[in-house]
Amino acid sequence: MEGKYPNLSKPIKLGNVYFKNRMFGAPMGGTDITADCTVGPMSTAFYEYRAKGGAASVTVSELVVHPKTEGSHMYHLDLHTPGSLSSFTYTADAIRRHGAIASVELSHSGQYSGTYLTDKDKKEGLAQWGPSNGTRPDGREVKELTQDLIDEIVEAYGEKAALAKKAGFEMVMVHGGHGWLINQFLSPYFNKRTDKYGGSLENRVRFAQEVLDSVRKAVGEGFPIEFRMSGSELFDGGYDLNEGIEIAKLIEDKIDLLHVSAGTYQRGFGVTHPSMFLPHGSNVYLAEAIKKHVKVPVATLGGLNDPQMMEDIIASGKADVVEMARALLADPELPKKVVTNKDDLIVRCLRCYTCMAERAQTATRRCTVNPIIGRELNNMEILPAAVKKKVLVVGGGPGGLQAAYTAARRGHEVILCEKNDEVGGILIGEQAIPFKYEMYQLGVTLGKLCESVGVDIRLNTPVTKELAETINADAIIVAAGSEPFLPPIKGLDGENVILINNYHHEKEKVTDKVIVLGGGLAGCEVAIHFAREGKQVKLVEMNSELSPDANVRHRPLLLSEIEKSGIEVYKNHKALEVNANGVVCSNKENETLLIEGTSVVCALGQRARRDIVDELWNSAPIVSQIGDCVKVSTITTAVYQGHHAAMDV
Numbered sequence: 001m002e003g004k005y006p007n008l009s010k011p012i013k014l015g016n017v018y019f020k021n022r023m024f025g026a027p028m029g030g031t032d033i034t035a036d037c038t039v040g041p042m043s044t045a046f047y048e049y050r051a052k053g054g055a056a057s058v059t060v061s062e063l064v065v066h067p068k069t070e071g072s073h074m075y076h077l078d079l080h081t082p083g084s085l086s087s088f089t090y091t092a093d094a095i096r097r098h099g100a101i102a103s104v105e106l107s108h109s110g111q112y113s114g115t116y117l118t119d120k121d122k123k124e125g126l127a128q129w130g131p132s133n134g135t136r137p138d139g140r141e142v143k144e145l146t147q148d149l150i151d152e153i154v155e156a157y158g159e160k161a162a163l164a165k166k167a168g169f170e171m172v173m174v175h176g177g178h179g180w181l182i183n184q185f186l187s188p189y190f191n192k193r194t195d196k197y198g199g200s201l202e203n204r205v206r207f208a209q210e211v212l213d214s215v216r217k218a219v220g221e222g223f224p225i226e227f228r229m230s231g232s233e234l235f236d237g238g239y240d241l242n243e244g245i246e247i248a249k250l251i252e253d254k255i256d257l258l259h260v261s262a263g264t265y266q267r268g269f270g271v272t273h274p275s276m277f278l279p280h281g282s283n284v285y286l287a288e289a290i291k292k293h294v295k296v297p298v299a300t301l302g303g304l305n306d307p308q309m310m311e312d313i314i315a316s317g318k319a320d321v322v323e324m325a326r327a328l329l330a331d332p333e334l335p336k337k338v339v340t341n342k343d344d345l346i347v348r349c350l351r352c353y354t355c356m357a358e359r360a361q362t363a364t365r366r367c368t369v370n371p372i373i374g375r376e377l378n379n380m381e382i383l384p385a386a387v388k389k390k391v392l393v394v395g396g397g398p399g400g401l402q403a404a405y406t407a408a409r410r411g412h413e414v415i416l417c418e419k420n421d422e423v424g425g426i427l428i429g430e431q432a433i434p435f436k437y438e439m440y441q442l443g444v445t446l447g448k449l450c451e452s453v454g455v456d457i458r459l460n461t462p463v464t465k466e467l468a469e470t471i472n473a474d475a476i477i478v479a480a481g482s483e484p485f486l487p488p489i490k491g492l493d494g495e496n497v498i499l500i501n502n503y504h505h506e507k508e509k510v511t512d513k514v515i516v517l518g519g520g521l522a523g524c525e526v527a528i529h530f531a532r533e534g535k536q537v538k539l540v541e542m543n544s545e546l547s548p549d550a551n552v553r554h555r556p557l558l559l560s561e562i563e564k565s566g567i568e569v570y571k572n573h574k575a576l577e578v579n580a581n582g583v584v585c586s587n588k589e590n591e592t593l594l595i596e597g598t599s600v601v602c603a604l605g606q607r608a609r610r611d612i613v614d615e616l617w618n619s620a621p622i623v624s625q626i627g628d629c630v631k632v633s634t635i636t637t638a639v640y641q642g643h644h645a646a647m648d649v
């Protein structure tokens with residue numbers, strides 16, 4: 001078969017091991033870690049999902065090599081804890097049985113040990129160890145590792161690598177980036193030692209070299225070792241790309257794959273895990289620069305989800321391997337779709353950070369566009385239904401499309417009626433905002449996926465009770481979505497006012513002096529977009545906070561973008577009237593003032609479309625309602641509820 005992406009699909013040999021293509025699954029923390037730090041069955045299923053999807057390798061993270069000096073509640077692997085080795089063996093096996101190479105990330109957080117520990121009492125009892133004495137940003141004391149402890153940790157890397165090999169892993173990844181212990185030794189910012197591990201670059205690299213020697217001794221020649229490093233720490237005082245190149249040169253003969261990531265978790269989260277505000281592939285330049293100076297194969301990653309871009313990266317020699325984390329949550333079958341030329345069916349990652357926010361807040365895993373993530377074992381496998389039914393889905397937004405897709409995959413006869421002339425619902429408007437384009441694409445792709453499984457999509461078809469009764473479905477899933485909420489503010493019907501949902505049709509009406517009314521998530525994002533277009537932007541919000549509806553990972557980056565973009569923010573300003581000169585507001589002190597602007601984009605929220613639910617609630621034996629028409633919420637909620645409504649038919 002003629003492949004569209006021959007470079008991505010081509011096998012590669014690292015050490016003595018053959019990898020079936022160039023698309024590797026980057027490490028992502030597991031969903032359940034048992035009380036004694038072994039891999040739970042849910043996590044095994046979480047990793048297996050990506051192996052099934054066709055990734056050449058799947059890396060299990062993060063195996064803490066030396067629990068004595070690293071108290072984070074992550075995976076431990078030892079011979080004393082019952083179930084420890086066996087859990088890793090089952091996990092490696094689950095990955096390998098799909099033809100993917102199982103790898104495990106060997107890690108130590110160093111001075112950041114315990115940062116992500118959800119048990120705060122336990123955290124209080126921990127000691128943090130780093131290359132040098134110091135105080136962490138959260139005020140906790142960091143103790144300098146003694147030579148004895150360094151020797152123990154170096155040895156522990158080897159011990160854990162040997163156990164991983166015993167468990168059936170065929171590669172190990174040594175985590176030397178993102179601000180964790182090995183990175184702390186490499187960094188002039190963290191490492192102030194005056195012994196053989198500090199000072200010159202050669203000395204700062206010594207710890208990494210000793211770790212890699214210890215791992216090599218444990219696993220033997222030919223067993224691939226991948227080293228993850230940040231090509232540059234990307235903050236003042238950290239090492240830069242030039243030093244990154246030198247570090248790479250000093251370790252390359254000890255490894256089989258150099259994995260070049262970027263920045264640090266603590267000081268550049270939105271760069272290490274590139275946010276939607278950055279271009280795709282924003283960190284590739286680091287791998288490309290380093291690759292020019294080393295012979296060892298190089299991997300790159302960061303915000304990669306477009307097959308053509310990834311193909312070009314390999315074809316042009318910028319890297320030998322591409323790795324993906326979030327893109328493989330959104331669509332674990334991405335690699336399979338690439339090698340079978342079905343790339344138009346790839347559900348793309350939105351870079352919305354739902355995955356990372358859920359982890360931070362509830363220690364669970366979720367993906368906005370993939371309802372199965374984190375719930376792989378909850379009877380989520382899509383099997384043919386015992387009794388085939390006729391299902392009518394009302395509304396072609398993300399929830400309705402997901403419902404139709406899942407129902408059709410279960411073998412039901414599915415009709416989806418959409419009142420507009422295209423599917424996508426509220427996502428259609430996102431096409432006008434470049435950094436949210438994937439949200440628009442989600443609607444398009446879900447539409448194609450529905451077509452691929454035979455959903456009968458009827459556009460320009462509003463559903464009335466009569467139509468529903470004529471269709472005579474066994475089940476109706478109402479996914480009617482929401483409509484803009486318009487408070488009784490004088491002048492909102494004016495010529496200079498554009499509803500955010502209509503912006504993609506009315507772009508030319510937005511002038512160079514624009515006021516965005518409403519500082520929720522949608523308002524903040526469109527304001528950033530206008531500022532990027534060079535417009536003078538004023539953002540008016542009646543509450544004291546901007547975008548409280550954004551998740552904990554996205555929000556800080558959103559607020560920093562607003563600040564960087566020079567947007568004038570008016571919090572605690574209630575709009576009273578819109579006129580040709582701008583928006584008349586009252587402020588906290590109850591003063592009335594005019595915020596000047598020549599056009600006004602209205603982002604005052606949405607409200608549930610209940611009329612359709614009220615009309616259809618008894619038009620079939622089973623009627624379910626999902627997404628915004630129940631309660632205005634997120635794409636995540638709509639997709640998740642749509643999937644489950646279809647599973648329940």
Ligand SMILES: Cc1cc2nc3c(=O)[nH]c(=O)nc-3n(C[C@H](O)[C@H](O)[C@H](O)COP(=O)(O)O)c2cc1C
Nearest residue numbers: 026027028029061062272273302303324325326355
């Ligand atoms: C949900 C999630 C969990 C992650 N957990 C880890 C981890 O345990 N260890 C690690 O080295 N990187 C971890 N990462 C970082 C990724 O491996 C990757 O470097 C980063 O997300 C950038 O790649 P991406 O843009 O393809 O997502 C995680 C990323 C995500 C999204």
